[in-house]
Amino acid sequence: MSEPLIKISILSCGWLGKPLALYLQGKGYSVKGARTSPEGVEALQQEGIDAYRVRLDETGIEAPESFWDADILIFNVPPRKERGAGAHVAEMQLLRNKLENTGIRRVLFVSSTSVYAEVNDLVTEANMVIPETPNGQALREVESLLLASPVFRTTVLRFGGLIGYDRIPTEEALKTGRRANDVPMNVIHRDDCIGVIHRVIEKDVWGEIFNACASGHPIRYNYYRAAAAALGLEMPKKLQPKEMPYKIVSSGKLKQRLGYQFIFDDPIAIFNDPEAGRK
Numbered sequence: 001m002s003e004p005l006i007k008i009s010i011l012s013c014g015w016l017g018k019p020l021a022l023y024l025q026g027k028g029y030s031v032k033g034a035r036t037s038p039e040g041v042e043a044l045q046q047e048g049i050d051a052y053r054v055r056l057d058e059t060g061i062e063a064p065e066s067f068w069d070a071d072i073l074i075f076n077v078p079p080r081k082e083r084g085a086g087a088h089v090a091e092m093q094l095l096r097n098k099l100e101n102t103g104i105r106r107v108l109f110v111s112s113t114s115v116y117a118e119v120n121d122l123v124t125e126a127n128m129v130i131p132e133t134p135n136g137q138a139l140r141e142v143e144s145l146l147l148a149s150p151v152f153r154t155t156v157l158r159f160g161g162l163i164g165y166d167r168i169p170t171e172e173a174l175k176t177g178r179r180a181n182d183v184p185m186n187v188i189h190r191d192d193c194i195g196v197i198h199r200v201i202e203k204d205v206w207g208e209i210f211n212a213c214a215s216g217h218p219i220r221y222n223y224y225r226a227a228a229a230a231l232g233l234e235m236p237k238k239l240q241p242k243e244m245p246y247k248i249v250s251s252g253k254l255k256q257r258l259g260y261q262f263i264f265d266d267p268i269a270i271f272n273d274p275e276a277g278r279k
Contacts, residue, residue: 005030006201009070009104011054012036013044016076016110016162020194021049027198032067057083058090061098068102072201076110078135085138092142100151106206107146107154108197113186113213115140115158118245125158125209125253143209153206159193160186160213160249163267169227174236181221181239186213186249189264199258210254216266217248223268230271 006029010017013033021033025048033044034054044051054063056077075095079088099107114136117129130137146154167190188196196212218226224236254260264270 006072007070008032008072008074008201009067010034011056011073011075011077013040013049013051014076015167016190016193017074018044018047018049019190020074020197022047023194024198024201025049029201032070034063034067056091056095058087058094061094068098068104070102070104072106072108073099073104074108074110074197078112079138081135085134088135088138089141089145092145096145096149100149105152107149107152108200109143109146109154109156110193110197111139111143111156111158112136113158113160113211113247113249115143116247116249118247120245120247122248122250123211124250125211147207147209155200155206156209157196157200158209158211158249160188160211162190162193163187164189164191164264164270168231168270169224169236171231171233174224174228174233176237181219181224181236182242183220183244183246184217184248185220185223185267186217186247187267188213189262189267189270191263195263196254196258196260199260203258205258208257210257211249211251212254213249213251214262214265214267215251216268218266218268226268226271 008024008029009032010021011034013021013035017033021031025031033049033051035041035044036055038053041051041053052064052067054067079085114131114133116123116127117131119129130140143156221236221238228235
C-alpha cells in the first residue's frame with residue numbers, strides 16, 4: 001500500500017516560492033501556493049500550481065480554509081520596511097494563532113542572517129548577540145515565537161543574501177563604488193535554497209535552527225569583478241579600503257546534520273559557466 005502524499009502549503013510563491021513549488025511537485029509532493037493578488041494567483045495556476053489568494057498583515061488573515069489543509073507550511077514573509085518591524089511581529093503572532101487551529105504540525109520558516117550582529121568574526125546558530133537593525137531584531141522575535149508553539153514544530157532556515165538567475169550584479173551596480181566592497185559576503189544561490197528546504201522535509205528534521213550560506217565568503221569587490229568579467233561589462237570601481245564591521249556566517253551545522261552539499265559552495269563559481277544558475 002503506497003504512502004499518502006505529503007501536503008505542503010507555501011506562503012508565498014514569489015522569486016523563491018514559485019520555483020520551490022514546482023520543484024516539490026516534481027518530487028511527488030502535493031503542493032499549494034499563495035499570492036496576495038488575483039493576478040498572482042492566476043500566474044501560479046498557469047504554471048500548474050494549485051494556487052490561493054492569501055493576504056496577511058497585522059490586522060488579520062484572509063485565506064480560504066482549504067489552503068491550511070496541509071501537513072507542512074513553508075513561509076517566506078520578510079519584514080516590510082514601509083510598515084515597520086513591530087507590524088511584522090504582530091502579523092506573525094496572528095499566523096501562529098491561526099496555525100495552532102489547523103492540522104498543520106510542521107512549519108519551515110525562512111529567516112535571514114540579518115538576525116546576527118556584525119561581530120567581526122565567525123557566527124554560528126549559538127550566537128545570541130542581538131543585531132542593531134530593527135528587521136534583524138524582529139526576525140529574532142518571530143523565530144522565538146514560532147519555536148515556542150506547543151502545537152506545531154518549527155525549523156528555521158537563516159538564509160544569506162539570495163543570488164542567482166536575475167539576482168546578479170547589474171551594470172549599474174558594477175559602476176557604483178561602495179566602501180562595503182571590502183566586506184566578506186554571506187550568500188546562497190536559489191538552487192541551494194530549494195535543495196536545503198527539500199532536505200529538511202526529506203529527512204523530517206524539525207525543531208532546529210540552521211544557517212544556510214555558501215562556504216565561500218568572497219570579498220564583495222572580487223565577486224563584482226568576477227561578474228563583470230563573465231558578463232563582458234566594465235570592471236567595478238575600487239575605492240580605498242575603509243574599515244567596516246562584518247560577520248562570517250557558518251553553515252557547518254547544516255552540512256553535518258543534514259548531510260547537504262551545496263551546489264554553489266563558492267559564489268563566484270556561478271560566473272564560471274554562462275548557463276550555470278543564471279538562466
